[in-house]
Amino acid sequence: MTDVTNTALSDSATLQEQKRKEAYFTASQLQLIWARFRKNRSAMAGGVVLLALIAMGVFAPFLSPYDPTIAGRDPTYQNGAPQIPYFWDDNGFSLRPFIYSYERERSIKSNFRWVSKVDKDKRRYVRLFVTGWEYYVIDVDVDFPGKTFDISFRMFKSNLHLFGVDEGKIHLFGTDSPGKDIFSRTLHAIYTSLAVGTIGVFISFVLALVIGGVSGYFGGMLDSVLQMITDAVRTVPAIPLFMALAAFVPDEWSAELRFLFISIILGLIGWPTLARRVRTHLLTERSQDYVLAAQLCGASPSHVIRRHLLPSFTSYIIVDLVISFPYMVLSETALSFIGLGLKDPVNSLGVMLQNVTKTDVLLNYQWYFIPVIFFMALVMAFVFVGDGLRDAADPYSGHK
Amino acid sequence: MLQFGQFVVTRAFMAVVTLLTVSFIVFTLMELVPANCAERYVAFKNTQGGQITIADIEAEERRMGLDKPYALRWASWVGNVFFRGDFGESCILRVGINQLLGQKFWISLGLCLTALVFAYAIAIPAGILSASSNNATLNNSIRFFSYLGLAMPNFLLALMIMLFSTVVFGDSLTGLFSKEFRDAAWSYDRVMDFLSRAWLPIFILGWSATAFALQTVRALMSDENGKLYVTAARARGLSGRRLLWRYPARHALGPIINSLGFDLNRVFNELPIVALILVLTESGALLIEALARSNDQQLAGAIIFMLTASIVVLNFVTDILLAIIDPRVWRSIMGGG
Numbered sequence: 048m049t050d051v052t053n054t055a056l057s058d059s060a061t062l063q064e065q066k067r068k069e070a071y072f073t074a075s076q077l078q079l080i081w082a083r084f085r086k087n088r089s090a091m092a093g094g095v096v097l098l099a100l101i102a103m104g105v106f107a108p109f110l111s112p113y114d115p116t117i118a119g120r121d122p123t124y125q126n127g128a129p130q131i132p133y134f135w136d137d138n139g140f141s142l143r144p145f146i147y148s149y150e151r152e153r154s155i156k157s158n159f160r161w162v163s164k165v166d167k168d169k170r171r172y173v174r175l176f177v178t179g180w181e182y183y184v185i186d187v188d189v190d191f192p193g194k195t196f197d198i199s200f201r202m203f204k205s206n207l208h209l210f211g212v213d214e215g216k217i218h219l220f221g222t223d224s225p226g227k228d229i230f231s232r233t234l235h236a237i238y239t240s241l242a243v244g245t246i247g248v249f250i251s252f253v254l255a256l257v258i259g260g261v262s263g264y265f266g267g268m269l270d271s272v273l274q275m276i277t278d279a280v281r282t283v284p285a286i287p288l289f290m291a292l293a294a295f296v297p298d299e300w301s302a303e304l305r306f307l308f309i310s311i312i313l314g315l316i317g318w319p320t321l322a323r324r325v326r327t328h329l330l331t332e333r334s335q336d337y338v339l340a341a342q343l344c345g346a347s348p349s350h351v352i353r354r355h356l357l358p359s360f361t362s363y364i365i366v367d368l369v370i371s372f373p374y375m376v377l378s379e380t381a382l383s384f385i386g387l388g389l390k391d392p393v394n395s396l397g398v399m400l401q402n403v404t405k406t407d408v409l410l411n412y413q414w415y416f417i418p419v420i421f422f423m424a425l426v427m428a429f430v431f432v433g434d435g436l437r438d439a440a441d442p443y444s445g446h447k
Numbered sequence: 448m449l450q451f452g453q454f455v456v457t458r459a460f461m462a463v464v465t466l467l468t469v470s471f472i473v474f475t476l477m478e479l480v481p482a483n484c485a486e487r488y489v490a491f492k493n494t495q496g497g498q499i500t501i502a503d504i505e506a507e508e509r510r511m512g513l514d515k516p517y518a519l520r521w522a523s524w525v526g527n528v529f530f531r532g533d534f535g536e537s538c539i540l541r542v543g544i545n546q547l548l549g550q551k552f553w554i555s556l557g558l559c560l561t562a563l564v565f566a567y568a569i570a571i572p573a574g575i576l577s578a579s580s581n582n583a584t585l586n587n588s589i590r591f592f593s594y595l596g597l598a599m600p601n602f603l604l605a606l607m608i609m610l611f612s613t614v615v616f617g618d619s620l621t622g623l624f625s626k627e628f629r630d631a632a633w634s635y636d637r638v639m640d641f642l643s644r645a646w647l648p649i650f651i652l653g654w655s656a657t658a659f660a661l662q663t664v665r666a667l668m669s670d671e672n673g674k675l676y677v678t679a680a681r682a683r684g685l686s687g688r689r690l691l692w693r694y695p696a697r698h699a700l701g702p703i704i705n706s707l708g709f710d711l712n713r714v715f716n717e718l719p720i721v722a723l724i725l726v727l728t729e730s731g732a733l734l735i736e737a738l739a740r741s742n743d744q745q746l747a748g749a750i751i752f753m754l755t756a757s758i759v760v761l762n763f764v765t766d767i768l769l770a771i772i773d774p775r776v777w778r779s780i781m782g783g784g
Binding site: 276278279280283284285287288290291294373381384385400403409410413416419422423426430431 | 465476595600602607609712716719734735747754755
């Protein structure tokens with residue numbers, strides 16, 4: 048009796064084993080990568096953080112209680128400290144979180160800086176799903192110089208926001224010198240960084256694919272010349288080169304146009320590393336039999352590259368894209384920080400950090416630095432996910 | 448030996464070709480900037496009072512040789528740079544660029560190279576340690592540090608250090624010289640003063656280069672550690688530091704030397720921004736000045752070219768160095784046996 052159950056058990060075990068093996072052997076490359084990626088804990092954690100940050104960026108208008116531009120400033124709370132919602136205090140417990148009311152005053156005691164005096168007896172309760180400033184859920188608006196050609200694409204007007212307070216305003220991360228809400232600005236800055244990175248990565252990806260593809264597929268003289276150019280571009284330090292290019296931007300351009308231009312510049316400079324990788328892959332792959340077979344069938348070079356060669360290393364390219372993403376974000380931040388990148392109405396980390404080297408800020412308004420934490424998290428998440436993807440995409444990584 | 452000479456000459460030739468390409472790119476960029484040098488100078492004069500006319504601009508253009516064709520101007524620029532080491536005049540300041548840059552460039556190059564040495568002095572032992580030890584805490588902390596180096600760009604680190612030191616010490620630690628030494632001639636005291644302040648920029652400049660180098664060293668060492676010759680050496684009874692230095696570390700050395708040039712590139716990337724934050728007065732700061740405030744393309748072009756040239760030179764030196772320690776490098780290229 049026990050024997051029978053044992054064999055049955057082992058049968059089902061072997062069956063399961065077989066199924067598992069079958070699933071493994073028939074799995075597509077994507078499934079394999081996902082299976083390996085899932086085992087990497089730091090990469091998964093990075094992925095979760097990354098998704099959360101992307102969601103924060105995409106839904107920035109909904110999540111932020113106030114307009115991040117000068118229109119949404121709070122003139123009664125300039126350079127105000129972060130207000131942390133409480134659930135209880137000496138006056139008792141409240142299920143609805145609240146912040147305190149305050150009085151602003153300045154006198155000789157505070158060196159004529161505005162300081163707020165918290166009034167603990169007056170509570171302001173936090174409410175969910177309040178109506179506030181109006182925004183568009185989809186909002187693409189670029190004003191090119193001249194009147195002939197502008198891009199304006201707006202949809203789904205809304206004024207619903209996740210939270211707010213019943214009277215006055217709430218500033219989770221405090222406010223800056225004109226009274227703009229730093230929390231709202233941070234969320235919008237995440238969106239900007241993601242957008243700049245996406246456009247930049249896309250452009251450098253297309254350039255790398257074309258240049259690396261041509262260079263690797265045709266080889267010979269063309270390859271040598273293209274390699275020489277790629278190497279030369281790669282040797283020039285990128286940030287000084289960015290700065291030189293960004294200095295082209297005329298001051299009278301609109302903020303959105305500047306934004307587009309900066310992303311394009313980032314893309315135009317970022318391609319050499321990726322182009323080299325594409326070339327190396329193509330050089331090794333193009334002597335394979337299947338390429339020869341395709342050529343003998345009369346396929347054109349572009350067909351061979353697109354249909355046969357590219358799919359052979361798509362996963363590597365995706366990994367490279369994810370890895371190069373944070374460098375785009377950081378370059379943009381650096382450029383904006385020195386005043387050559389994005390400018391005020393557009394929010395980005397660099398723009399937000401522009402004034403922080405003043406001693407006044409360093410000594411008195413340290414909450415200007417809160418956004419830095421989010422950006423480190425963003426970059427770290429990208430690095431972790433990129434590393435995890437690289438390991439997962441490499442079929443030999445498990446054997447080391 | 449003859450072949451080795453040939454190798455050196457080929458490499459030198461390639462370096463010169465790269466420099467020419469770079470000079471062309473830089474020169475073209477500087478040409479594409481809206482408004483040329485003459486217009487800019489005359490417009491600048493205009494702000495000092497005085498009228499400008501088209502004729503003024505044209506006269507100025509002729510004086511600067513801007514009416515000549517593009518290729519000719521490039522050739523004369525490159526010629527001056529290569530044969531006389533002369534970058535011409537700054538657009539706005541009307542001072543020779545060599546005079547303007549001179550010492551500042553060497554100070555920045557010195558800072559950057561020191562930062563690079565510092566980066567590798569930390570990265571090599573730490574990387575080897577992390578690749579070959581089984582201590583999980585140590586490994587994880589080294590990994591964490593190197594990820595932090597990647598995620599926190601140098602200028603954010605500089606900001607954080609400023610924030611910290613202002614809050615704690617009440618001094619923001621900026622500048623390369625104290626007040627009394629800023630314009631003094633070089634002397635023992637000035638050097639000491641410089642050294643007492645230069646450590647912070649060097650540390651900050653080396654920060655992310657250290658993180659990158661650490662990752663490179665770690666990856667190389669763990670690749671080499673798994674190879675059979677290491678197992679064989681271990682079987683012969685070698686162990687510990689002797690084994691590491693004698694076998695895998697020597698193999699990993701090649702790629703590390705190779706990556707030096709790109710690390711210098713990385714340090715140069717950080718230079719202008721760190722210079723801005725720490726209120727340094729070397730060529731990185733001058734670059735920002737030239738680009739952000741006055742749009743001085745002559746000066747900016749010269750600085751970018753000089754930075755790139757030092758990378759090219761370093762790449763050349765590392766190539767030769769690599770060939771000396773590993774004869775396979777030049778033998779494979781020159782086809783000798």
